[in-house]
Amino acid sequence: MPAIEIRDLRKSFGKLEVLRGIDLSVETGEVVCVIGPSGSGKSTLLRCVNLLEEPSSGSVHVDGVEVTDPDCDIDAVRRRIGMVFQQFNLFGHLRVRENLTIAQRRVLRRSRAEAERIATENLHRVGLAEKAHAYPAQLSGGQQQRVAIARALAMDPRLMLFDEPTSALDPELVGEVLAVMRSLAAEGMTMLVVTHEMSFAREVASRVVFMDGGTVVESGPPEEVFGSPREARTREFLHRVLEPTRVSEAEIGAHPVAPHGSAAPSGR
Numbered sequence: 001m002p003a004i005e006i007r008d009l010r011k012s013f014g015k016l017e018v019l020r021g022i023d024l025s026v027e028t029g030e031v032v033c034v035i036g037p038s039g040s041g042k043s044t045l046l047r048c049v050n051l052l053e054e055p056s057s058g059s060v061h062v063d064g065v066e067v068t069d070p071d072c073d074i075d076a077v078r079r080r081i082g083m084v085f086q087q088f089n090l091f092g093h094l095r096v097r098e099n100l101t102i103a104q105r106r107v108l109r110r111s112r113a114e115a116e117r118i119a120t121e122n123l124h125r126v127g128l129a130e131k132a133h134a135y136p137a138q139l140s141g142g143q144q145q146r147v148a149i150a151r152a153l154a155m156d157p158r159l160m161l162f163d164e165p166t167s168a169l170d171p172e173l174v175g176e177v178l179a180v181m182r183s184l185a186a187e188g189m190t191m192l193v194v195t196h197e198m199s200f201a202r203e204v205a206s207r208v209v210f211m212d213g214g215t216v217v218e219s220g221p222p223e224e225v226f227g228s229p230r231e232a233r234t235r236e237f238l239h240r241v242l243e244p245t246r247v248s249e250a251e252i253g254a255h256p257v258a259p260h261g262s263a264a265p266s267g268r
């Protein structure tokens, strides 16, 4: 049974059809990376998995439970899904350790001692055991994101959803977050990851899914999607993201500025 099974998923916001029939499954232990241009529906797809967005039609199963069934106990399903966003969403008024214990105690009803033990364990896992008593504002962005990952892990998730977890970070902080994600993948965590980090996807993904315009254009092992993409749209996208400095003015419809002094527009 797949960890996630998405069938003919559609989602519209008013007249805008954002997802146009997505079929995608993620097996237990797989790391599936979703790539694609801005606005292609990647976040919406991820948010439909735990019903942060309600699909317009189609079905989503998580561990065999149909979350799109109106009778589904969605809170029970969400408890098994860890989600990490671009913005870390830590509680600023709580210390790191409390950020990790609050949901364990309220949602999973763990005792304070047990929740604290599990918090410590997971802070170790992301290399931040010494920050348990810090406030989020005292941490770097990369450290805050690692805390957010530890917080999700403290809930013993069956699978993790990541929505561009490194795109709000300064470039020098990206590596530490990817390192944590890489070690999670190596431990066998099931992960569905929306990312702009092509080298991470290439190295860590079991499968890469390229989305454009609300559809899955192409999916396959990273060496195929990156090495010999079948679809022209995939090739164009990869060309743009992998070699941004090579995109010419013609490709984006821009007109080179005329040399200074010649043919200047006759303003007023």
Ligand SMILES: Nc1ncnc2c1ncn2[C@@H]1O[C@H](COP(=O)(O)OP(=O)(O)OP(=O)(O)O)[C@@H](O)[C@H]1O
Residues within 6 Å of the ligand: 013, 016, 018, 036, 037, 038, 039, 040, 041, 042, 043, 044, 045
């Ligand atoms: N709540 C909403 N209401 C209306 N439109 C929305 C809503 N959420 C998303 N959209 C629209 O749906 C489309 C897909 O958005 P989505 O955030 O899923 O794209 P994305 O692939 O994640 O893009 P990015 O790479 O920029 O994060 C966009 O056109 C967006 O404006």
Ligand SMILES: [Mg+2]
Residues within 6 Å of the ligand: 042, 043, 044, 163
């Ligand atoms: Mg997005």
